[in-house]
Amino acid sequence: MAAVDSLWEILTVATLVALAGLALIVGLVRGRGGKGGTKTIERPPTTAPTTVEDERADREGVQTPPGDDVDNVGGGVDVLEPEAPTPTLERPESARGRLARLRARLSRSNNAIGNVLLALLSSGGLDEQSWEDVEDTLLQADLGVEATDELVGKLRTRVKVDGATDVETVKGWLREELLALVDPSMDRRVAASRVGERPSVILVVGVNGTGKTTTVGKLARVLVAENKDVVLGAADTFRAAAADQLQTWGERVGVPTVRSEREGADPASVAFDAVKSAAEYEADVVIIDTAGRLHNKAGLMDELSKVKRVIEKQSPIDEVLLVLDATTGQNGMRQAEVFGQAVEVTGIVLSKLDGTAKGGIVVNVQRRLGVPVKLVGLGEGPDDLAPFDPEAFVDAIIG
Numbered sequence: 001m002a003a004v005d006s007l008w009e010i011l012t013v014a015t016l017v018a019l020a021g022l023a024l025i026v027g028l029v030r031g032r033g034g035k036g037g038t039k040t041i042e043r044p045p046t047t048a049p050t051t052v053e054d055e056r057a058d059r060e061g062v063q064t065p066p067g068d069d070v071d072n073v074g075g076g077v078d079v080l081e082p083e084a085p086t087p088t089l090e091r092p093e094s095a096r097g098r099l100a101r102l103r104a105r106l107s108r109s110n111n112a113i114g115n116v117l118l119a120l121l122s123s124g125g126l127d128e129q130s131w132e133d134v135e136d137t138l139l140q141a142d143l144g145v146e147a148t149d150e151l152v153g154k155l156r157t158r159v160k161v162d163g164a165t166d167v168e169t170v171k172g173w174l175r176e177e178l179l180a181l182v183d184p185s186m187d188r189r190v191a192a193s194r195v196g197e198r199p200s201v202i203l204v205v206g207v208n209g210t211g212k213t214t215t216v217g218k219l220a221r222v223l224v225a226e227n228k229d230v231v232l233g234a235a236d237t238f239r240a241a242a243a244d245q246l247q248t249w250g251e252r253v254g255v256p257t258v259r260s261e262r263e264g265a266d267p268a269s270v271a272f273d274a275v276k277s278a279a280e281y282e283a284d285v286v287i288i289d290t291a292g293r294l295h296n297k298a299g300l301m302d303e304l305s306k307v308k309r310v311i312e313k314q315s316p317i318d319e320v321l322l323v324l325d326a327t328t329g330q331n332g333m334r335q336a337e338v339f340g341q342a343v344e345v346t347g348i349v350l351s352k353l354d355g356t357a358k359g360g361i362v363v364n365v366q367r368r369l370g371v372p373v374k375l376v377g378l379g380e381g382p383d384d385l386a387p388f389d390p391e392a393f394v395d396a397i398i399g
């Protein structure tokens, strides 16, 4: 009887141990999904790590055997095993390369302004009608009334005082005056480097359809080309496909995306998790995409303010980029002012500049909002985002 009792005891203990083991395994698998199992840092399929923990383990624990190929894109955490499939990560074009290539595109869409102005200014007798035509051309280019008056006033004075009307002289004046309006002294650097012991935080805002998600994806590429370690946060939970779209951008260049699997999830919570993950990951910068559409304007602004407040519980926000569609002119400007009331905008991204001859919007938006244009979107291609360069811009306009 004692032998049977012992056998039962052994069987009971063994069953309990097995059940405890099973519970532990289930717990671990659930835990890897992140807080509440909703948010994860996802890595491209060709790279080994899939979570922050994996990334850290890779950084701290995995020794790369001499001679192994280490891919540096995304901060050097992607250790390729010898038998791993060939990586499909793209190498984005450097900012220097893209500026030269994009200058041509910019000038194609904008030099209409320069041509008309030069034709008018160098036509000889500059009568009242000619000056009015110059004014109309500048207004049509969305330079805005104030800047147009200023520019025409200065040019009129110079023509009167110096009396020169040859094309080259007038062109030189036009260049000088336009450049002064664009203001080369503004600080156009994007805050994308670690601040002390923490990643820089960039929040990207704007009305839906302006190109926000695309801009976040393109900006990640600009930064990866500069060897920055980037994390993306998909806080546009309003549009179902936005997180997928962002994740795809990230995967192409080996950048992880923190997202929620649930449509309509709390954007502030996703943003919070993204900043937290970026800190754990020791990233240089985290870029957070936000929604541009809600049921009403007040709702959108409340949501943005909340996203901002919740992020700031954890880290200061270093940059708020407002994406404006260059083709929407004055309407875009009004939207910009509304956003400015909810968050403190630190820089403008002017998207779709390739689709308009209204390059004057650069001057107008800077004046109205008092912040510099830092980046310009010049097409739908992945590397069609360039740092804004006032001199190159004015040269492209004048032709």
Ligand SMILES: Nc1nc2c(ncn2[C@@H]2O[C@H](COP(=O)(O)OP(=O)(O)OP(=O)(O)O)[C@@H](O)[C@H]2O)c(=O)[nH]1
Pocket: 206, 207, 208, 209, 210, 211, 212, 213, 214, 215, 236, 239, 242, 291, 292, 293, 351, 352, 353, 354, 355, 376, 377, 378, 379, 380, 384
């Ligand atoms: N031509 C051109 N198209 C652009 C540019 N930037 C973005 N687009 C296009 O604009 C469209 C809208 O871009 P999205 O990034 O989805 O816009 P969004 O602001 O994130 O929109 P929501 O997610 O709905 O808020 C896409 O078709 C982009 O390819 C640009 O610089 N030039």
